[in-house]
Amino acid sequence: MGLHLSTETRIRLSGSPIARVYARTHEWMYRVSGGRLGARIRGEGREAGPPVLLLTTTGRRTGKIRTSPLLYLRAGQDLVVAASNAGNPKAPKWWYNLQTDPHAVVQMGSERLRVVATEVTGPRRDDLWRQYLQMYESLREYQHATARPIPLAALRRVERTRA
Helix, strand or coil, X not given: CCCCCCHHHHHHHCCCHHHHHHHHHHHHHHHHCCCCCCCXXXXXXXXCCCEXXXXXXXXXXXXXEXXXXXXXXXXXXXXXXXXXXXXXCCCXXXXXXXXXXXXXXXXXXXXXXXXXXXXXXXXXXXXXXXXXXXXXXXXXXXXXXXXXXXXXXXXXXXXXXXX
């Protein structure tokens, strides 16, 4: 999507009704266009910004299906996502959902993949964190804005599905 917000504004708006409408609109555009719209974010100083996928999890309390557009980093067979929640004190709901049920569905373009999530820890996390920062510098500001360590989740395909 073409809207560019400063990191400070993204942090302040995260979790607000405006942010939820923005995320739902992004998800809708992505799905309707088969990923032709919304597959990258802009405004990070590059022509083609970081890639975006749709992560669908099951709500840990409600059991409802929840979808979030997320930036991702390819790392071998894994798709790595950061549970930054734009630097807010609490991790995003999708992170807690994955803690309860690590099985999820990812959409990249028109392709949908069943995945299993695992938290990335230790030296691999350090390496992937550096790679993620190279792709998306704002993650550094999100980490400075919160006292909690921002988790990284590796999403690994378990089976193909159709969109």
